[in-house]
Amino acid sequence: MAEDTELKFTQSDFRRVRDMLYQRVGISLNESKTHMAYARLAKRVRSRGLRSFTEYLDLLQDSQEADEWQGFINALTTNLTSFFRESHHFDMLREHARQHRRAGETFRVWSSASSTGEEPYSIAITMLELWDGAGGGFELLASDIDTNVLQQAALGVYGRERTEKVSPQLLKKYFDKGVGANEGKVRLKQKARDALSFFQFNLVEPRWPDIGRFDVIFCRNVLIYFDKPTQAEILSKMESCLKPDGLLLLGHSENIVHLTDAFVGCGRTAYRLAHPERGG
Template sequence: MSTERDIRFTAADFRRLRQMLYQRVGISLNDSKSHMAYSRLAKRVRQLGMRQFADYLDLLEKADDEAEWQHFVNALTTNLTAFFREPHHFDLLRLHAMERVTQERHYRVWSAAVSTGEEAYSIAMTLLSLPQLNRQRLELVASDIDTRVLSQAADGVYDAERAKMLDSSLLKRFFLRGVGHNAGKVRIRREVRDQLSFYQFNLVAAEWPDMGRFDVIFCRNVLIYFDKPTQAAILQRLAASLQPDGLLFLGHSENIQHLSDAFQSCGRTAYRLVNHNVRR
């Protein structure tokens, strides 16, 4: 490890950290993430007056402090997102919704790793732009394991720079511009924020709450953090959470070939549920 680091962080510490993260939330850090782990946790270790990572890891294991564990998990999860990232997914979502909204039931979508909220609000803007979709029959659920980003998502406040590439009609309809000390910020309108329900959710939890079945699930850039057996288990549960012929959207680098026979490709990193008999 680098001698320039002011906090002792050994190869053994990193192996231990990886094992603790895996046991806690199922995330598997690869060997290249040592520097990332140090940079994200070092500030917290300093705040606690410690000079070596081993002491911090001891604290986590011995104190069993839920708040400290949450800080640990929050620091080591990645939250890269943007409005309408992977735009082809939203084109498919629009078409799928237009096929389904003629039915007399709710249209339900789950953003399973919502991060700071841009994905969930992109889903909401796409669906609320459909004239044939009654707002009262739309249910949007957003979840993440990271409590810090969930709070940001629920607030719906962003630097205006993050929304500058959006169509002007979307900005006018769905956003408020900040004034005074909020200049340079935008906020999602309340009627859009109220359309969403936000929950903390761990995809590798022993038990999933009964949320019913969804028409569409977005679970993008999440599976890459798990090993193959965990990926397969999550996919089985996602399949069991979808309506017949429901859609699953994954990240651009995620490939579920050989991991599940419940889905059939229907576009770039887009899959349709074809095995309707999957059980959790």
């Protein structure tokens, strides 16, 4: 524990934080994250009027307080994201939709760790561009475990600097500029917000609800937080959520070839089903 910290945070407290987080959301924190855990949770400990992490963790462990558990989880997730991050995936999405959209069938995309919304709005803009600005032919779902980021995402408000990677043409077409108190901010236009449905979803849930099959699943920069057995478990569920010719898109440092035989690579951090005939 750093000497300048005000609250008592022992190695055993850190191990409890790590175990509790792992059990609920599958995130594996290693010892190098001790200071991060302290920094992110100290506010919650203080707001409960407690003087040590041990007291806070006792309270959390013994209680069924869903709000405190959610606050604990929200504090420890890492939500880094940006519009059109790893932009090659949006080119692939557009191409896949061009080739695979079928008359009378809804083209479905799921952003499965959507964070503050930049990823799913980039998907929505890509789809709206392809469909000539009209919804209807596609369905876009976006989920995350963290309720704070889901709220921010649904609002669709961002600092202007967050939209650096959005072209001026798309910025004009899909964002409204804030005025007065909202100077320096932008908000996604209604048609982009209407194109998305946000919901809370825990990828390490033992039984996934039936959310149907998708043409494209974005599961980017989230598997890295899980250990290998958890990653393999999620991938096996993802297999049943893809249409036979569907596309699974992962983050730049996520390599799954040694984890599962369910997928084969088909482009830069892009995968398709190895056994489409298995049909989930």
